[in-house]
Amino acid sequence: MNVKRLKRRRVVASAGALIAAAMLSLGSTSAVATTGGHSAAEHERLRVMTLNIFYGGDDLDLKTGDFCAKPNGCPQTLVQIEHAITQARADIVGVQEPERDVERIASALGWYGSDRAHVMSRFPIIDPPGGNGLYVYVEVAPGRVVAVANTHTPSDPYGPYLVRDGGTVKQVLDLERKTRLPAVQDLIEVLPSLARKGIPVMLTGDFNSPSHLDWTPAVAAERPEVPYAVKWPVSSALAEAGLRDTYREAHPDPVAVPGFTWTPGSPEADAHEVFDRIDWVLTAGPSRTIDSTVVGEKGGPDVGVGVSPWPTDHRGVVSTLDVVPAVPQVLVAPATRRVTIGGNLPVTYHAPGRQGERVELRDAKGRAVTSRPTSSRTDGTVTLSAKGLRRGAYDVALVSRGKVVSKAPVWLYPAGEPTKVSVGKSSYKQGESIKVDWSNAPGMGLDWVSVYACPGGKCQDTSEYLVYTYTGSAIEGQAKIGPKSIGADSSWPLAPGRYVVRLLPDDGLVSVAQSAMFTVTK
Template sequence: MDGTLVDTERLWWEAVEQVADGLGRRLTGADQPEVLGLPVEYTAAWLGGITGAGAREIATDLHREFAHRVRTGIVPRPGALRLLGELVREGVPTALVTASPRAVADTVLAALGAEHFAVSVTADDTEHTKPAPDPYLAACRALGVDPAACVAVEDTETGVASAEAAGCAVLAVPSLAPIDAVPGRTVLTSLEEVTPARLRAMVGPRELRVMSWNLWYGGTKVDDHREKQLKVIAETGADVVGLQETYGTSAQELAEALGWHHHRAGENLGVISRYPITARHGDPAVGFYGGTGVRVRLDGGQEVDVWSAHLDYTPYGPYEARFDGLPAAELIAHEGVRLEQMREILRRITESATEAVPVVLVGDFNAPSHLDWPDVEWPVTRAAEEAGLRDSYREAHPDPVREPGHTWSPVHVEHEDGSGRPEPQDRIDFVLHRGLTVLDSRALVTGTPRPWPDVAGNDWPSDHAAVVTTFAVPRADPSDPAELADGMGASAH
């Protein structure tokens, strides 16, 4: 606590300086490791050892000098009160963990507002105080949480050692003495940089929900299409949506209505994201078919590349298989145009990729998956798989017979040539990924869409089902300054 939430580290140093001066010992910066973040008894014994004075009397003097300064000179550190208030509002249980005695801690609690803390642990409450893990273990027990689900916000090496020994994630905000950033530890310069969202990102993976959606002529076949599109996106809880058939300004209009970020490429492709877009990939003037990508930065600092693709629709393999009876070899041979389009997208993904950044490729491929047809090695999805991209829907639903996941088409029941033949239903829209963990994936259609051509009043404003996948995203590497992740499930200071 000392120096983390309130500027008591300076007050403690001044108190020790005062007592040491009275004993004829002038302190220097080299003495800080014997003073900062340590119990009063330790510093008293150290001073006694170098001055010959009694440690018990020194401890009494230190308590008196420090308590006087706390009562008269306590100042919250910048960002402390704002952060504590946000944690309370968001229901994050918070503990105060300090090497100071109870009398001093209670003075600080009164200054900060005791209502901000569910628990407080002082030097008087455990047999061993910092740097031993006991104080943080006691706080976690009192909060009823696993130490691995907690973030300790500390300002000294002693406090950091205590929290890390207890198994907590650590966010260090040094006060007087510097603290090194090492793997598993985040170091910031001020509490003003800390938010509950940053803290949560430090404990366990965060979730990212990605959606692929062909808007069908921008949605214009359905009345009030923009409002219906917004309703669908909001109800899915999607974080990033890869769009096809945007027909110009759809990505921009949807993003502006949602208060999101957007990227447009050509007249047909776009990506919208609730998270900031930090880079844009691919050809911004891509034609009607092709791919485009963005890099988004999540709250915890982790970045993810998300690409949206739309591949040519002719010749269409399921028609050739079901209507024309072509054998597998001919079906595969006819995929040449789409295969080259996919290879170009994969080439651009490789050019823009970095090792630490996961990749998601979504889109309307206008081709089935080799994972769904036992007798046809459809080459488009096979090429993506060979490039290291995994099919999130098939990871979540491995059996294509029990859960086919058809995305084409919720409104085309009969083939549109007027023959009355049933329209082949298939899975041609995908959310592929590399470097993430699939938590859930589903093909989504809301309501009961009426079949073509009576579609104007449909609640579902597309002729494709959407695909929505929820991923677990690994935490950013705290040793990389560009990817600092900070957050908490429960917080200890």
């Protein structure tokens, strides 16, 4: 879940050296050549896990069961998160509330990680063009991939609490359609098309919603906290899009095996808590569920993998799947979207395999400034040099028979250039939307820009965020903060006074850039 703690918000990136290593791995191996350059499809068995790690995994004191005395002050809890993943024997993990720690955990495990997509794996990860941080490919066999997406829908207001407090079915459905259903629409638009192309799809997440497979008439007859059956909109919409609930495939009777994941205990638990199964591993495409189990505290209800002490406020789920991984579409995938001028950029490709194909770095005018041949290989990795180039936006392009068949954007910056954020004007009228620009952002899945008050012209690091929006993991971009932004219901219009805008990585509270001060006037 994700309840506010003194306005500490959580609801998800460009992967760095670990992604580069993953891409080098893809380039070093290829499937045995047969028709189309790849061997016949073979089945692979994968263990896919979902896990909400609670404020980055280092904010829970394992001794007291309460928040750490200092934010991010319990690194030993992060070690226990790593232990839980190891005990679950997971191959792929979707992480919620990661707070910049996906790649950190992955590194500790000797894995690959994406802070952009909030996915880690013991297999190489590829951030494909068009994925836009919504999903990544995991190369589970040489030259063959599965698609993995991860999500965390809004937590408040929470539907089961509304039921507990006397809400009607209509009120519950209206709440869910307004609060959580919009958060999965992009997934519904994108993931089924991947499955139709024969790519196995896995969607992990903390959905902050029960499942329609659990709130059935049979369950309503047995559980007092389920007074009526509900066709919960999020799970229903995902099911209608072809995504299957692996836990319910393995345990079809919700009366006999509820599989609760919320909550084994939490500093944020409600005084009159409602327990439910809100963390899921969903799948689509050529995959079959072998087994699924809850990962949580030893002795917990329906816990199949027990860990003591349990280091987070959600139980996890790990599902064993039999999949037929797919050959990806033609693609070019840079190791990072932020490139240091003077350095090198590894680029992975899956090409048609024709003579004369090249991977190029192209400037804003479409001119190739550096390139490397693919040597007619279908899969591989080349390294492009960024020496002597100018700061700015570029495209990495895969060129076949003189045409660009795939491209992906990157941005080049001088070594040491900081992240920057600015506002459009030094003064705004009350109620006027604020234009925000940023550059050289971390590009993580939940980077955000927010307005902070500066009473008396003094901007404190400890001041509270007011109204904000997410960057969409963009390295460079712009947005408007105004009446439709998050937090506007309580903070908009801004009162007359002085303010700044800050850019904060991955849903965390540590700013990496601050604008010049601006004024709001009547």
